[in-house]
Amino acid sequence: MEDWICRAFKTNLICIRRGRHQPAPIQDGVEMPFRDMPWRAWAAYAVLQAGIAAGYAGFAALLEACLPSPHPPGLQLGLPLALALLLRQGGRVWPGLALGMLWLAWREPGLQAADKVLLALSGLGAALLGANLPPRRRLPFFRLSDVLAFLGGAVALSSLLATLGRVFAWMPAYAHRLPELAWSGAQLWLGNAALLLALAPVLLLAGSHGRGRPGAACWRETSLVAGATLLLAILVCCGLNGRGGHYAILPYLFIMPLLWLAFRSELLLAHGLSLAIVALVLAGAGLGSGALTIAGAGESLLNAALLALVQAVTLLVFGALLEERRQVERRLLQANQSLEAKVSERTSQLAESEARLRLMADAAPFPLAMNRLAGGELIYANERAEELFGASLQPERALKVQDFYVHAGERDEVAQALRVRGRVEDKEVRLKDAQGREFWAQISCAMVKSDKIWYVINGVSDISERKQLEQSLHDANAALRRQVDEIEVLQQGLREQALRDPLTGLFNRRHLDEILPRVLDHMLALHRDVAVLMVDADHFKRVNDTYGHRCGDLVLTALGAYLSDHFRSGDIVCRYGGEEFFVLLPGASLEAAFTKAQLLCEAVRRMEIDAQGHTLSVTLSIGLALCPLHGEDAESVVLAADEALYQAKQQGRDRVCVAAPLSQALS
Secondary structure, three states, X not given: OHHHHXXXXXXXXXXXXXXXXXXXXXXXXXXXXXXXXXXXXXXXXXXXXXXXXXXXXXXXXXXXXXXXXXXXXXXXXXXXXHHHHHHHHHHHHHHHHHHHHHHHHHOOOOOOHHXXXXXXXXXXXXXXXXXXXXOOOOOOOOOHHHHXXXXXXXXXXXXHHHHHHHHHHHOOXXXXXXXXXXXXHHHHHHHHHHHHHXXXXXXXXXXXXXOOOOOOOOHHHHHHHHHHXXXXXXXXXXXXXXXXXXXXXXXXXXXXXXXXXXXXXOHHHHHHHHHHHXXXXXXXXXXXXXXXXXXXXXXXXXXXXXXXXXXXXXXXXXXXXXXXHHHHHHHHHHHHHHHHHHHXXXXXXXXXXXXXXXXXXXXXXXXXXXXXXXXXXXXXXXXXXXXXXXXXXXXXXXXXXXXXEOOHHHHHHHHHHHHHHOEEEEEEEEEEOOOOOXXXXXXXXXXXXXXXXXXXXXXXXXXXXHHHHHHHHHHHHHHHHHHHHHHXXXXXXXXXXXXXXXXXXXXXXXXXXXXXXXXXXXXXXXXXXXXXXXEEEOXXXXXXXXXXXXXXXXXXXXXXXHHHHHOOOOOEEEEEEOOEEEEEEEOOOHHHHHHHHXXXXXXXXXXXXXXXXXXXXXXXXXXXXXXXXXXXOHHHHHHHHHHHHHHHHHOOOOOEEEOOOHHHHHX
């Protein structure tokens, strides 16, 4: 039944993309009409989405209850669960998530219906954005590039999108307090990012298989470290008096045992303990104590968010580097196993007949030697072994295997392994010859017994060239990685240069042509106005003719800098061409835009510009148009603003003219 629902859901999406108005489910490979779809399938699908919505709402309500009061309003508490569900289950869960987000938004008092819908859409959009940004992997924690993409996309951009929905909903209430709105938005973005980093890794790693395997630590060692860390966290985060900030650094020191758990135990345990430490900080904030409870509850929550960000980012980056290292170790192990298979085959061939053992040993293509296990005295070495070590066996001169080891500890390890397992396979050690030359070697040893005496047969391979090749490959990879980073930086710079005017540093017309249709469509969907200003410097040709083009460039640069500082951070200022500038004011009404333009004219009229020893002044002619009053598409709005600019020039310049309404222009 669930497979049939999934096929039907995917088909519905395909139908919507193709422009159909009716879903066309598929059963047994045949497309069937909408009216023949079984009602049980729809009922099961509805129950599934209702369960997802209820789980999402319950998760958000649980976090709401756990956070101390007062806490910043507007957090998307269910965003980590939504991101985890989308990464785990795919796009089939988004209707239930949308229903849960809409229900939570509808319960918020003091908001209009449109703002509530906006909150739900921004939360759903943030979750979908984080789940669909590349790389699209269910567990993006085991490669450094995936972690960076997760931090930049699933965390930073998703939190930003969720925050923007809340900021737009708050904008009417903060109409005359924009700095306060910006500060509240920044705190809200930090809180959403901290929630994602603290909860999403735990939700995604829980129940995962194949990755994040336990390390070398036993459960007793892990329990001791985790328990001791948790007890110290309770003392530091809930028991200390943090007034004055004397102990603020202590919670950040818990990153050391967290990294130990990620390396020696499980990554999930490290993230879980990190979440527990953040929860203890929040509990301390609620109790009014703890190392991070420096001032009020709001600052304590900010400190908890910063601690969560630091711990989570460090664990994610460290875990990715650790997993990449383990992958390299697995590949090396596979290479060693391949070499071991070859050595085993050679060894079996030599053991076919005891009578031909010495003959085959003398003809072996690699160094071979035999020694007594008890004292290490060499009793046999073939010609290749004598060439490798630069020494030959003589009755009057006894040689021992320990004389050819660089480190005595490695010889002891080999001897201990022989006593425990009876053989050593493909162990890399540092050896030296009779003249003292050191080299890397791979040895394989096996014990044999003859006349109640244990002997050791040693096969030695000089792998110095392979070690040098591995180091060369490592250096080449590092150099290639640096070159790729440099290329990416250059590409980013080229992309930025393509969108910026080289003289004023403002966006150019190419960027305006790309962004203007999207801004208009977005604001029309939100039923909000967009004001555009076409700005022209009056009689600018006289400046170039009188003082030269260099002075003209300095004037344009000064105008561009003033325009960039004069408007809001959300407004878009572009150099349209020559002495013309274009300003896009999303969400501004006609009256507000007209007032802004008049103030701009007055300010520029009084502004003095120093250019190569000359003090110059200019005036501005501005044409104002409003979407949708003067058009709903980019071409119509730009044309209306241009005609208004022409009207301003005709009326004597140094003024603001508003375009005629679209209905009047058509008549």
